[in-house]
Every structure is written in C-alpha cells, then in structure tokens.
Amino acid sequence: MPLAGNKTLSARITVLEHGRVRYVVHGPxxxxxxxxxxxxxxxxxxxxxxxxxxxxxGVDGCDYYEHRTDEPVIFGMSLHGWTDGIDPDDVSDGWFLGRYATSLRAGVHRELTTKVRRRTEDVIRALVAHWRTMPHRNELLLAAARPKAGALALHEASLAAQAEDEVTELQGTRAAARRRLNVVTGIIRRLPRPIRAADPAPVRLxxxxxxxxxxxxxxxxxxxxxxxxxGTVVxxxxxxHVHGRFTVGRDIYRPQPLPEGVHVAYGHARARYFERERDHEPTVNGVRLDGGWDHxxxxxxxxxTPASLPAHVRLTRTSGHSAPxxxxxxxxxxLRVLALHYLDRPDSAALRLAAAQDLAWKHLRDTREKLRDLRRRQTAAERRARQHREREQQYRALIASAVLGPDTALRLTA
Structure with missing residues (x-):
C-alpha cells in the first residue's frame, strides 16, 4: 500500500468475526x-x-489504561487507544485523529508528536483505502451490524412507540382546539345583549x-x-374604614372563550392588563392598596370565602409589600362582597358576553395559530414514528438474514 513520500506499507490481512479486519503492518x-x-x-x-x-x-477491547497486544510503533513511539468516526468514502486530508489516540507509558497518556501523528494518519488512510476496495465489503458490514441488531431494533421500537403516543396526544389536543375554535366563532356571531347603565344610587352592603x-x-x-x-363595573x-374605587369584571388570566371566574382590581382600571398605578386606588384602614384579585x-x-385574598401596599412604582x-x-x-354584588346584577350574563366578545378575535387568532402548530408537530411526530418503525424492521431483517442468507438482508436494508 502506498504512503506519502513514495514509501510503501506491507500488511498481513485477516478477516475476523463481526466484520473486523486485522492489519499487521510493516513499513519504514x-x-x-x-x-x-x-x-x-x-x-x-x-x-x-x-x-x-x-x-x-484483540477483539474484546481493553481498558483505556491497559496495553493491547502488538500496539503499533511509529518512529519509536507506541500508539494506544483508537480513533473513530472515519468515513471510508471520504477520509479527511487534514488532521483527524481523535482524543483517544495517544501514547501510553507507565499508565500516563501522552500526546502524539506531530511527526508521529501525521504518519499515523497517513497509514490509516492507506488501510482505509484498501478496506474500501475489499470484494466482500457489504458482507463485512452485515457481519458488523448483526450483533447489535436486536438491541437496536428494540431501541427503535421504543422511539416509535414514544412518537406514536405523541401523535395520539396531539390528536386529542387538536380536537380540543377545534372545539374551542367553534366556541369562539359562536361567541363572535352572537348578538350583544343590553347592559344596564351605571346606577349612581348608593347601596349598603x-x-x-x-x-x-x-x-x-x-x-x-x-x-x-x-x-x-x-364587561366591567367600577x-x-x-x-x-374603606374609601376608594374598585373595578370588578370577569377573570382575565385564564384564556377561556367565555370567562368563568371574577376579577377585582384596586382602583379605577383603564386597561385590562399591566397597570402599575390606577386612579382612585382605595385606602383600607388608612393603608393605600394596589393590585387585584383574580379567581x-x-x-x-x-x-x-375564600378566606384570605391579596392586599398589596405599594412603596415605590416598582416595589411594595403585603398589607398588615x-x-x-x-x-x-x-373584595368578596363586591364580587358577589357584581355577579348579582340582572345583566351579569350580558357583561360576561361583552367581556368574551372583547377578547374573541384574539382568542380566534391564537387558536388558529395553535392549530397550525399542532398540525405541524403531529406531522413531524408521524414522520418520526414511520422512520423508527422502518428502521426497526430493517434491524429485524438483519437478524433474519442470519437464517435466510445475506442477499435477503441486503435487499431489505437497501
């Protein structure tokens, strides 16, 4: 076999079990x-x-800190370990030895010198070039693949089952999203119901x-x-010992098409979300409160009931603490009595519909986007399931080829 610098390498070649090929080499x-x-x-x-x-x-491997029999010696330096991941059809022209290619002396690993490293890579290129031209290369690959085929078939079956379970789960999630889409569409199409104007008459609670x-x-x-x-009432x-305003409406943090709960904010709320300060924030026992309660x-x-609800005291624009x-x-x-008072309004259902319709178009866009994402994820999961099942069958074909002959395995794994 030719080496760089017009040198040649001689080798005694033996085909071993499981597709291994032994090269006992001699050269400059x-x-x-x-x-x-x-x-x-x-x-x-x-x-x-x-x-x-x-x-x-040796075909049984060895400990990383123990020598193998007849380890190669190049320029007087003994090689130990291995290098892997070599593509036989495209061996790198540059440096490619892995981290486990070393020289082992007295239990200590040493890096290969540049001269030894380059000659080792040159030798490996020559050996791989010869291996690539062997007439029974496919049989070598089959012999190497069979020992692990059973375990790898089980592994692929497990991955396929996981993907199939994901498909089933995504199908259920998509069905729920489609039902939600129908509900949101129905809310958009409903005619608004009449809502009573603000009644300034005082009520004692x-x-x-x-x-x-x-x-x-x-x-x-x-x-x-x-x-x-x-859908809110201020x-x-x-x-x-209570003075100020409260804004009461339906819950705002649970994206239900038709809101189920209730939200009470301290102060006169002008926006649904993320208000740092509100007008007319109430004082309770002389302490000014901010924030709100969502149920x-x-x-x-x-x-x-519920027994204890949020009461937050602001110290600065961005900080505060719990109330006494x-x-x-x-x-x-x-908070409890105002929530009940709000829910007791005769137009409570109309306010609920108004709150739902105000967010319905957002819910519609979000649900459609979610359906597109779910469809994409389901397609990907189905593709993975098919691929893993196909690979499982190919590994099982390798096992069967031990009985049926190599031509069967070559045909099934093509």
Missing part, C-alpha cells in the same frame, strides 16, 4: 497491528457507514370576615359600566 519506521471495525451506532445508519481504527490486537363575623357596612355606588374595559366604596370560578364565593393582617382581613371582605 512502523510495525504493529491495526483493527478496522465498522461502527454500529445507536441512531446511526442501519448498515455501518463509518469505521473505528483500533491500535493493537355588609362585610363579613372569614368566620362570618360582621365587620361593618360599606356604601357602594356604580361609577362606570362596560366603558374602559368590556364601584366607588365608602364606609367601614377562576364563581361557585365557591360567599361573604366569608387587619387591613388584609378587611380588604378580603370588601
């Missing part, structure tokens, strides 16, 4: 044994498409703590209905 400043091993990799091609070159003899003990009464009057935020509250349902509301316990108890009672 070189002697020793190399093994060329087709790599059967998990996730790689069904028939091996790369080679690992092992330095030294009793406050209760979480143990149903009275905390006094508040006077409530409506300031605005369905104006800045669809209440001005006075009495029982996903309405069936569990009463004058005394007494203030939080009274604020919770106010």
């Amino acid at each position: 400043h070189i002697h020793g044994t190399f093994h060329l091993v087709p790599e059967q990799l998990q996730g790689g091609t069904v028939l091996p498409s790369s080679l690992r070159v092992q330095f030294g003899d 009793p406050l209760m703590d979480r143990r149903n003990r009275p905390l006094g009464t508040i006077t409530v009057r409506e300031v605005a209905v369905n104006e800045d935020i669809a 209440y001005e509250v006075h009495g029982a 996903g349902t309405t069936g569990d509301l009463s004058p005394s 316990d007494a203030t939080a108890r009274r604020a919770s009672a106010v």
Whole structure:
C-alpha cells in the first residue's frame, strides 16, 4: 500500500468475526497491528457507514489504561487507544485523529508528536483505502451490524412507540382546539345583549370576615359600566374604614372563550392588563392598596370565602409589600362582597358576553395559530414514528438474514 513520500506499507490481512479486519503492518519506521471495525451506532445508519481504527490486537477491547497486544510503533513511539468516526468514502486530508489516540507509558497518556501523528494518519488512510476496495465489503458490514441488531431494533421500537403516543396526544389536543375554535366563532356571531347603565344610587352592603363575623357596612355606588374595559363595573366604596374605587369584571388570566371566574382590581382600571398605578386606588384602614384579585370560578364565593385574598401596599412604582393582617382581613371582605354584588346584577350574563366578545378575535387568532402548530408537530411526530418503525424492521431483517442468507438482508436494508 502506498504512503506519502513514495514509501510503501506491507500488511498481513485477516478477516475476523463481526466484520473486523486485522492489519499487521510493516513499513519504514512502523510495525504493529491495526483493527478496522465498522461502527454500529445507536441512531446511526442501519448498515455501518463509518469505521473505528483500533491500535493493537484483540477483539474484546481493553481498558483505556491497559496495553493491547502488538500496539503499533511509529518512529519509536507506541500508539494506544483508537480513533473513530472515519468515513471510508471520504477520509479527511487534514488532521483527524481523535482524543483517544495517544501514547501510553507507565499508565500516563501522552500526546502524539506531530511527526508521529501525521504518519499515523497517513497509514490509516492507506488501510482505509484498501478496506474500501475489499470484494466482500457489504458482507463485512452485515457481519458488523448483526450483533447489535436486536438491541437496536428494540431501541427503535421504543422511539416509535414514544412518537406514536405523541401523535395520539396531539390528536386529542387538536380536537380540543377545534372545539374551542367553534366556541369562539359562536361567541363572535352572537348578538350583544343590553347592559344596564351605571346606577349612581348608593347601596349598603355588609362585610363579613372569614368566620362570618360582621365587620361593618360599606356604601357602594356604580361609577362606570362596560366603558374602559368590556364587561366591567367600577364601584366607588365608602364606609367601614374603606374609601376608594374598585373595578370588578370577569377573570382575565385564564384564556377561556367565555370567562368563568371574577376579577377585582384596586382602583379605577383603564386597561385590562399591566397597570402599575390606577386612579382612585382605595385606602383600607388608612393603608393605600394596589393590585387585584383574580379567581377562576364563581361557585365557591360567599361573604366569608375564600378566606384570605391579596392586599398589596405599594412603596415605590416598582416595589411594595403585603398589607398588615387587619387591613388584609378587611380588604378580603370588601373584595368578596363586591364580587358577589357584581355577579348579582340582572345583566351579569350580558357583561360576561361583552367581556368574551372583547377578547374573541384574539382568542380566534391564537387558536388558529395553535392549530397550525399542532398540525405541524403531529406531522413531524408521524414522520418520526414511520422512520423508527422502518428502521426497526430493517434491524429485524438483519437478524433474519442470519437464517435466510445475506442477499435477503441486503435487499431489505437497501
């Protein structure tokens, strides 16, 4: 075999089991044994498409810190380890030895010198060029692929099952998204229902703590209905150590086409989301509060439940802390009674529809985008499932070829 610099390499070649080929080489400043091993990799091609070159003899491998028999010696330096990932049809012209190609002396790994490294790569190119021209190359690949074929078939079957489970889950999610799309479309098509204008007449409401003990009464009057935020009512509250405004509407953080819960904001809200400060933020026990309370349902509301609701005190524009316990108890009672008062309106259903229609076009766009994404993900999962099932069958064909003959395996794995 030709080497660089008009030199030649002689080798005694032996085909071993599992597609290995042993090269016992002699040449200028070189002697020793190399093994060329087709790599059967998990996730790689069904028939091996790369080679690992092992330095030294032996088919059982060895510890990284133990020598193999007849390790190659080049320019007086012993080679230890291996290099892998070599494409036999396109061997690199540059440096390609991997990190496990070293020289082992007294249990210490040393890097190869530049001269040894270049000559080693030149030798490997010559060996791979010879291996590539062997007349029974396909049989070598088949012999290398069979030992791991059973385990790799099981691996591919597992990946296929995972992809198929994902397809089933995505099909259910897509069905739910289509139902949601129908609901949103129905909301858009419904005619708005009449909403009562703000009633300035004051209403007295009793406050209760979480143990149903009275905390006094508040006077409530409506300031605005369905104006800045669809489906909301702004209440001005006075009495029982409470002064200021609250904005009550349907829940805003759960993207239901038809909102189910309730939201109460401290102050006169002008926007649905992300207001740092609001006009007329209330004081409770002399403490000014901000923020709000969002609840996903309405069936569990009463004058005394839920027990503890948010009460936040702003210190600066971006910082604050929880209100004192007494203030939080009274604020919770106010939030509960206002939510119930809002839900008791005769036009509560109309306000709910107004809130839903205000967000319906956004929900429509989001749901359509979600359906497109789900369809893309399902197509990709179906493709992965098919590919893994095909690979599983190809690996099983390799196992069957041990009985039926190599021509069958070549035909099925093509």
